[in-house]
Amino acid sequence: MINVAGNVALQNVLATLEIERKKIAATQKKGYFFITIGIIVAIAGFTLGLLVPTAIAGFILLIYGGIILYKISGELKTYEEAFKIQVIGTALKSLDDSLVIEPYKGISVDEFEDTQIFSESPDRYKTEDLVHGKADKTAFYFAEVHAEYKTEVQTKDGTRTEWHDIFRGILFCADFNKNFNGVTIVKPKDLFSTMGAWFSKNLFSFGNKDVIKLENSEFSKTFITHATDQVEARYILTPAMMERILTLNSNTKKTVSLSFINSRMYIAFPMSRNYFEAPVFKTLLNPDLLNEDITVINFMYDIVRELDLNTRIWGKN
Amino acid sequence: MVALIIIGALLLIGIFFYNSIVGKKNQVTNAFSAIDVMLKKRFDLIPNLVEVVKQYTNYEQGTLSKIVELRAKATSGTVSDAEKASIDAQLSSSVKGLMVNVENYPDLKANTNFINLQSTWTESEEQIAAARRTYNSAVTDYNNAIMMFPGSVFAGMLNFQPITVLTTAEEKRKNVSAKELFNN
Numbered sequence: 001m002i003n004v005a006g007n008v009a010l011q012n013v014l015a016t017l018e019i020e021r022k023k024i025a026a027t028q029k030k031g032y033f034f035i036t037i038g039i040i041v042a043i044a045g046f047t048l049g050l051l052v053p054t055a056i057a058g059f060i061l062l063i064y065g066g067i068i069l070y071k072i073s074g075e076l077k078t079y080e081e082a083f084k085i086q087v088i089g090t091a092l093k094s095l096d097d098s099l100v101i102e103p104y105k106g107i108s109v110d111e112f113e114d115t116q117i118f119s120e121s122p123d124r125y126k127t128e129d130l131v132h133g134k135a136d137k138t139a140f141y142f143a144e145v146h147a148e149y150k151t152e153v154q155t156k157d158g159t160r161t162e163w164h165d166i167f168r169g170i171l172f173c174a175d176f177n178k179n180f181n182g183v184t185i186v187k188p189k190d191l192f193s194t195m196g197a198w199f200s201k202n203l204f205s206f207g208n209k210d211v212i213k214l215e216n217s218e219f220s221k222t223f224i225t226h227a228t229d230q231v232e233a234r235y236i237l238t239p240a241m242m243e244r245i246l247t248l249n250s251n252t253k254k255t256v257s258l259s260f261i262n263s264r265m266y267i268a269f270p271m272s273r274n275y276f277e278a279p280v281f282k283t284l285l286n287p288d289l290l291n292e293d294i295t296v297i298n299f300m301y302d303i304v305r306e307l308d309l310n311t312r313i314w315g316k317n
Numbered sequence: 318m319v320a321l322i323i324i325g326a327l328l329l330i331g332i333f334f335y336n337s338i339v340g341k342k343n344q345v346t347n348a349f350s351a352i353d354v355m356l357k358k359r360f361d362l363i364p365n366l367v368e369v370v371k372q373y374t375n376y377e378q379g380t381l382s383k384i385v386e387l388r389a390k391a392t393s394g395t396v397s398d399a400e401k402a403s404i405d406a407q408l409s410s411s412v413k414g415l416m417v418n419v420e421n422y423p424d425l426k427a428n429t430n431f432i433n434l435q436s437t438w439t440e441s442e443e444q445i446a447a448a449r450r451t452y453n454s455a456v457t458d459y460n461n462a463i464m465m466f467p468g469s470v471f472a473g474m475l476n477f478q479p480i481t482v483l484t485t486a487e488e489k490r491k492n493v494s495a496k497e498l499f500n501n
Contacts, residue, residue: 019442178441213454213457213458230351231351231448233447
């Protein structure tokens with residue numbers, strides 16, 4: 001675990017950024033204050049007998065507040081970026097020297113679709129905070145991803161667009177320690193996927209992937225596995241690997257999904273929180289500030305060890 | 318008319334069950350041939366392995382000739398599937414013994430060819446294990462289909478017999494964790 005309080009470099013960075021944060025927080029408060037007053041005055045001007053000058057004064061205050069917020073937005077962006085690169089970056093380095101965060105990079109939408117974990121194609125896709133590095137011999141990376149698809153709903157006044165999450169959370173990718181050619185997908189088991197599996201097993205199959213019946217009953221209860229090659233799927237999902245995946249899954253709130261493709265393994269962790277974000281109205285000097293971010297970093301870093309991906313005895317180095 | 322419809326329906330159900338059982342039986346055959354392919358792959362490693370080991374040691378002649386002999390027997394084409402499996406088990410334990418002894422030959426242990434062969438051997442070990450599990454899963458599927466009602470009725474009429482799953486000998490089970498040998 002990374003020791004925040006005892007890390008001098010990290011404490012120095014936090015102290016410098018705290019000054020910046022206070023400045024931004026004060027300016028933002030001022031901006032919001034003028035906007036609030038502006039709205040109140042403008043409404044008062046309209047309602048209390050249409051006092052046009054009062055209403056205009058209200059609008060001016062409102063615009064002034066807006067300008068204040070706009071002017072500080074550049075600094076806010078720099079501050080947020082500095083937080084990610086310097087604070088999160090230092091925390092990463094203290095865990096392993098190879099770890100780097102790139103706030104504006106992520107996992108491309110093409111790669112997201114190539115994982116084949118998700119059946120829908122995203123209509124709106126956001127990704128940020130790419131962290132990459134190596135845990136011993138195994139290269140890995142992860143990033144925050146928010147993928148959505150849209151539906152058009154007919155209403156009285158025309159059509160309304162509704163957005164639905166395909167996935168929101170962290171997508172993790174590591175170089176897998178065995179060679180394989182096909183595709184193996186492990187998804188959480190729900191009623192829909194169970195029915196799909198029954199159909200493809202007993203009546204007719206959709207696509208080119210078979211349902212794989214695995215002998216670990218707890219694994220089969222939690223996940224449903226599809227693969228292009230029965231033997232290869234079992235070569236990847238050895239009894240030991242299934243146990244390790246179950247352990248990994250027991251440490252997460254929502255069931256994870258995995259795919260093994262192009263010599264890599266992908267793990268999708270559904271999460272609702274946006275990680276690695278700098279606070280504006282809360283102090284940076286709170287010792288618990290980084291707890292959740294660090295827990296996530298440690299968790300991701302430990303996956304490689306937990307899944308034993310550093311054992312390279314299968315002809316892949 | 319009604320009788321005809323009933324007969325027709327029964328016939329259709331019969332065809333459905335028959336096809337489904339035959340499909341499952343073919344899966345079993347298919348899965349078995351996968352094991353065979355993997356075994357062949359492993360047997361093919363032996364000549365190279367023997368060659369490399371020979372260069373460095375003069376002491377393991379007994380083990381080496383035994384391994385060569387077993388390989389020749391396994392690939393001769395006259396052995397049954399069951400025999401092949403038993404030869405494979407013997408081969409595995411001989412190779413395992415050989416790899417333990419490699420500790421005594423640092424030059425051999427450091428040889429790139431040998432290291433490659435070692436990892437290919439472990440890889441084949443895991444692939445055979447995977448193929449066996451696939452086979453067992455196909456067998457369980459087939460057995461369930463012919464032993465559960467109403468499939469059991471058709472299976473009884475058409476004389477489908479249950480197949481036994483492959484069990485792993487204790488020796489073999491230990492073998493899979495061969496990585497311990499390499500992590501020394």
